[in-house]
Amino acid sequence: MRFLPENGRDRRRKIRHIRKGRKDLNTKELVYFKTVYEEKSINQAAKKLYITSQGLGRNIRALETEFQVKLFERTKKGVEPTPYANLLYKKTGALMQQLEELSAEFSKLKRGGGKLRIGLAYGILKILPMRVILEFIRENPQFQIEWKEYHNDEVKDMVLSSDLDYGLIVGECASRELIQRKVMSRKVMLLVYKDHPFYPLEQVELDMLKEEKILTMDEDFHIYHVFEEACRKRGFYPKIEDKTDNGAVLYRLCEEKQGVAPVMDFTTDIYKTEGVREIPLKEDLRWDVVSICRKEKQGSEPIEKFDKQIMKYFN
Numbered sequence: 001m002r003f004l005p006e007n008g009r010d011r012r013r014k015i016r017h018i019r020k021g022r023k024d025l026n027t028k029e030l031v032y033f034k035t036v037y038e039e040k041s042i043n044q045a046a047k048k049l050y051i052t053s054q055g056l057g058r059n060i061r062a063l064e065t066e067f068q069v070k071l072f073e074r075t076k077k078g079v080e081p082t083p084y085a086n087l088l089y090k091k092t093g094a095l096m097q098q099l100e101e102l103s104a105e106f107s108k109l110k111r112g113g114g115k116l117r118i119g120l121a122y123g124i125l126k127i128l129p130m131r132v133i134l135e136f137i138r139e140n141p142q143f144q145i146e147w148k149e150y151h152n153d154e155v156k157d158m159v160l161s162s163d164l165d166y167g168l169i170v171g172e173c174a175s176r177e178l179i180q181r182k183v184m185s186r187k188v189m190l191l192v193y194k195d196h197p198f199y200p201l202e203q204v205e206l207d208m209l210k211e212e213k214i215l216t217m218d219e220d221f222h223i224y225h226v227f228e229e230a231c232r233k234r235g236f237y238p239k240i241e242d243k244t245d246n247g248a249v250l251y252r253l254c255e256e257k258q259g260v261a262p263v264m265d266f267t268t269d270i271y272k273t274e275g276v277r278e279i280p281l282k283e284d285l286r287w288d289v290v291s292i293c294r295k296e297k298q299g300s301e302p303i304e305k306f307d308k309q310i311m312k313y314f315n
Contacts, residue, residue: 027099030092032059033071037089041078116302118147119155119164123221124289126247126270127186128168128313136309143302151220159292166303167292168310170222178292181307184314188226188285189278191215191254191261191268198260198279205282206234213241213259215250223287227262230285247271289314 035045036056046053064071071088072079081089120128137145150158155167160175172180190209192198198208209231216224216238224243231238241259244250251273254261264287268278291310293303 027096029059029063030096030099032056033063033085033088034092034096036060036072036079037081037085039078040080044078114142114302115144115165116146116300116306117163117165118145118306119158119167120147120149121152121155121167121169121222122149122245123170123247123264124168125149126264127184127266127289128310132309132313136306140302140305143305145302152222153220156292159294162294165293165297165300166306169290169292171226171288172290173292177294179295179298181291181311183289183291183310185289186287187265188223188262188281188287189265190281191251191263191276192279193254193257193260194275194277195257196260199277201279203282204279206230209238209260210236212239214238215242215244215253215259215261216240217247217250218243218245220245223262223264226285226287230283251276 032045032049035049036042039045039048042056042060043053046056049056060071067084067088069084070082071085072081118133133147137143152169152171155164155169156173156175158164159167160173160177168183172182190198190204192204198204214227216227218224228238242253244253247263247267248271250261250263251267251271253259254276255273262285263278265278268276291307293300293307297303
């Protein structure tokens with residue numbers, strides 16, 4: 001049996017039938033059409049879209065074939081939209097705006113949306129009044145805000161794992177995945193009881209502490225590591241008599257003459273313990289408060305607004 005060739009009419013019908021089964025327009029085609037319409041030039045639109053003029057021309061012709069209408073007439077200056085192009089532009093304008101808004105919402109959702117989970121290292125609230133956080137919550141009812149205190153390393157780990165959106169920690173975090181910014185810095189002092197030989201001094205050097213009984217906050221607190229590292233750099237390990245996770249207990253132990261203690265320069269005003277005083281160290285040891293968030297969450301509205309509030313308070 002011999003098959004007869006299709007005549008031209010049958011072939012055109014078949015092609016048209018195939019085109020009717022074509023997938024719906026995608027957003028890229030709409031963007032291409034919109035750009036050509038607004039630029040009134042294939043070449044200028046192609047430059048703006050960073051594609052070739054030939055590739056853009058093919059996309060426009062595909063649209064014309066899809067709708068079986070002519071969208072643009074060529075002129076000496078470029079192209080002029082036909083009434084069909086005017087109608088398509090009018091109908092797709094609202095759709096394009098909705099798609100752009102949807103894309104922005106998706107990006108916002110990826111960065112954390114309207115939710116803000118804040119982690120504060122223990123000790124931060126000794127210098128950051130609660131009212132700063134509560135005022136921010138009251139002034140921003142559009143955000144769902146949660147906050148909680150954790151150990152310093154816990155805040156770092158939870159921000160890295162995205163269990164927290166924003167953290168205030170003590171000391172920097174060795175991670176390239178985070179954006180970090182120093183919020184403020186305080187000096188580390190030496191807390192000394194009244195009858196101790198250091199008590200009348202104006203300054204103490206670390207080398208003078210080699211044989212001293214040292215009281216300190218435990219390993220969950222950054223000041224422990226700052227002090228221990230500074231001593232090791234001077235060639236000795238501090239003789240730690242006792243460790244605690246409670247600042248008031250540390251002051252009480254010093255008051256009872258159990259040893260001397262590294263403390264932040266603001267803590268005496270908090271605990272108001274008699275019979276002890278803070279003495280400056282010759283070495284410049286620092287207790288730095290640092291804000292952290294993951295790089296991909298930079299630009300999140302709640303993070304940016306809260307960080308601005310924190311910087312405004314401390315500066």
